[in-house]
Amino acid sequence: MLKPRVPLEEQKVMPVNGDEAVAYAVKQCLVDVVAAYPITPQTIIVEKFSEFVANGEVKTQYVPVESEHSAMSACIGAAAAGARTFTSTSAQGLALMWENLYIASGLRLPIVMAVVNRALSAPINIHCDHSDAYGMRDSGWIQLFVENSQEAYDTTIQAFKIAEHPEVQLPVAVNLDGFFLSHTLENVYMLPDEEVHRFLGGYRKLVKTYVDYLNREVEYKLDPANPLSIGSLDLYDYYFEHKMPQVEAMKKASDVVRRVNEEWYELTGRSYGDGVIDSYAVEDADAVVIVLGSSAGTMKYVASLMRQKGFKVGVVRLRMFRPFPFSEVRELLKGVKVVGVMDRGLSFGSYGPLYLEVNTAFYYSKERPLLVNYIYGLGGRDLSPAMAEEVFMDLIEVAKISEVREHLKFIGVRS
């Protein structure tokens, strides 16, 4: 193994939960503006970060707004003025931001947001599921999901680099499971501040854009010295063309996510699969599950126990949900008999959003696995090892009879 530039013994290990890990990461990222409104289970991020601000440990301008709608609005304004910006929310807070999410991506503003996943009301619930993240899947944000508190720290730092990459220039949402990660204390290795600064190349660098009335390239930001209009009216004559670069930027994002994962490995010794997909024991597996977030850890743990008993099962954790890695999923699962897609959320009247994507990934391939959609963990219902085993055993049964009798199944729900 390559020796990382900052070996583990030079990284500081801290016992912190996922929310604190995010706050410490943001503290090191030379963030100019944070605007946020507290909501369970994201609250610790905001509490901790405002402590850093109050103690003078960071120079960030902290804007304590009166709602999430304003939080995203403030981030949009700040990012348009050239600032590196961060916010964080959960569930209803994210829903309240919704119209502004599209503005952030449409204006190509590299805002980073930690989404601490929580079920949407009603019934009101503070616990984890992915309905909030699924709700923003079409908004033009890059969506990354982490498995543990260490990855929450690592990915928050990486997110700024991905978002601000000249070929990307898109907002990034870092998703971490409410309570299962946000309130779970784990060992988290942290870098020295100056290494994070170096990794990000200092403060945010702005891309340049050609402006016809100035007849030269200027930095893409609101600047009285080089006046620009950002977010002006754009009707059927140009709107469509102006959405195409967003399509292109999303295409390029996958490679950037991968490269940043490699750079992170060289720096810290840690990487997460290829950055896009993190797989476990897939090579010779007959049955594989695809899953997002912290549940992947539980599935890997149970898969390891089942392998000891001779069951060939594997786990694919998608670290990146948007852009969706269609060809990568197809390649990785070539020849696997049965794939279970686990969704912690669903589209009522349809299936789980992850399941729909996986179907799309396989439609054009000759060798298609049998697919089953498992909805689990709504409203924070724990995915116990017993439930995880139930999913694998069900897939093994499907493989045996080579037929899917039910495409949509609900795990761990009382009848």
Added chain:
Amino acid sequence: MIEVRWYARAGQGAWTASNLLATAAVIDGKYVQSFPAFGPERSGAPMFAFTRVSTEPILIHSMIYEPDVVVVLDPTLIPSRDTTTGLKNGGVLVLNYSGRVEKLYEVLGINRGLYKVYVAPATELAMELLKRPITSTAMLGALVKATNIVSIDAVVKALKERFPGPLAERNIELVKRAFEKTMEVYM
């Protein structure tokens, strides 16, 4: 991997105790997880917290269903069925209990010999040293005596990180006293 389930009433510091144990284990060079099972967040309602301690990185992220150790912070919870649910055979039960040990198995409603049972008069010690019935740190001391899961030195360091000066000192004293007073119940 050792899995610990803390059983307490909300407000008694079970999550704090779990975090202190995890912090001490990190100081000892172990991998950890510590998390609460949040309920409706009513002060006084029964609640759980969970700690995992391992020499290897921890993958699993579910709650703990079959703990190796159960720690009960409140004596009024001891008769509850939730005290021993899922506890592995041969597992360790650490109780805040200062009643007659002859009665303990009757109160617990379990067969003798199934578990290793330890008791500590945590409420009395907490009242004496903290002047309030917060039994989290006392029961941490009892847990260390019963299981040796972390070193006392690491617990002392964790307490110094968690609490300001005089409060840390009082809690360190409490942990040490509870450690001394914890007894295995053989009968």
